[in-house]
Amino acid sequence: MLPFFRKKRDGQPKMEGNESTVSSEELLNETSETETSEKHIHTGLSFHPEWTVSKEDQYSFQFLNMECPDLKPNQISLSGISLQQEKDGTYQVTAFIRSSLNKTIKLHETTLVLLDSSDNVIGRKTTDLEEAGEIPPRSSRPWNITFTEQELFTPEVPEEGWKLAFQLKPSSRKHSLDLQDSWEQSLAEKDKNELQDMVEKLDPPKPGEVNFMGLKAVQKENGDLHVTLLIRNGSTKSITLEQIPLQVEDASGTTIAKGGFTLNDFGVKANTSKPWTFIFPSSMVSEDNLDLSSWKAYPIQKNMTH
Structure with a gap:
């Protein structure tokens, strides 16, 4: 299910969440194969091949992607788009998965945390992000993450100012x-x-x-x-x-x-x-x-x- 985009006063869609970034080396043990002198990297919009997106939603995603700040080299980020409660009580988080690497990446099973505006953890879940498919070089891919009631630690989930982030465990990575x-x-x-x-x-x-x-x-x-x-x-x-x-x-x-x-x-x-x-x-x-x-x-x- 694609999100309903809340609008600004000027009628344009707006990002409801904030952005969290991690080093691609910490998350994936990956860096770009060639060095770049660029300090700021723009990420282009990329949809999963199996997603069917209406023209209106394509425009909204494109507009929101342009609103995202540029990344630094060798970064992966999660940029919060929307957070909505579904009829079954679950919450659907939609975010851009963004990569500044010069090569295609593929994510795997990882633990994500939902943070409020003060960076307090209000939810946690382990999910297989391999389902998001191959993320092309320098791109932003919108993706949906569902949090069940058991995966949320508070009934008071904020509409805005929240953040989705990777929970890194570098000590568990094998040499x-x-x-x-x-x-x-x-x-x-x-x-x-x-x-x-x-x-x-x-x-x-x-x-x-x-x-x-x-x-x-x-x-x-x-x-x-x-x-x-x-x-x-x-x-x-x-x-x-x-x-x-x-x-x-x-x-x-x-x-x-x-x-x-x-x-x-x-x-x-x-x-x-x-x-x-x-x-x-x-x-x-x-x-x-x-x-x-x-x-x-x-x-x-x-x-x-x-």
Whole structure:
């Protein structure tokens, strides 16, 4: 059921609720693939393919969408349109689901809270927003959420000034695997699954911690040393690695290789681990007979930007 739009004095529809925004990284562990210099992003109107919308309601949605403030990069927002009581006692909340990302997103099961004008929680429900479909890049999609009497904590539901918001639980999110596109395309599914299982079984990094874990070290016939590390990000934000000076020690504790690596657009998403292979040319390898029965590699220093 589409909302009945309450009108302003000038006859135009008006937004009854306020807006709440969250970081797309916090909600979905997603950011735009390419950086943008834009500070303000307008979201275009998008209807679910199965919605049938009259011309009058299309106009009203378009007008209200233009009333919404621009978003910042990498934001998801809920903008309250209307809140109406139905004949069965339930309340239907209609809101724009808005995304400033440069790519299509899909939401999943999430907990939503209904807040009054003082940000007091007056309702809470868990709903599967996957039903809202794929949200196109930089778009606003109107969607209906029904709150039952049991999901509302007060009989006094305000007509205006309320807010629908995501209830985030970052601590419950599993530490997961993040693969660079080149790895995603070249790795066999079996190898991806093994890496994912390993990442999930390891104790996650401490909150805010970034560390390096050795996976594999092999010296090739030409003398080059290939070292594969798992870069583990325990932060709630993505990190970008630009330059990494690395040092490798063999089983005897002897430094066998040392060198600096420059990385281009190499990011590790929040709360994920990313594998990467660093190749030390034979000229950087200081020993002829390497004992790689055990070894360790670590950055001499880290240069990271958030």
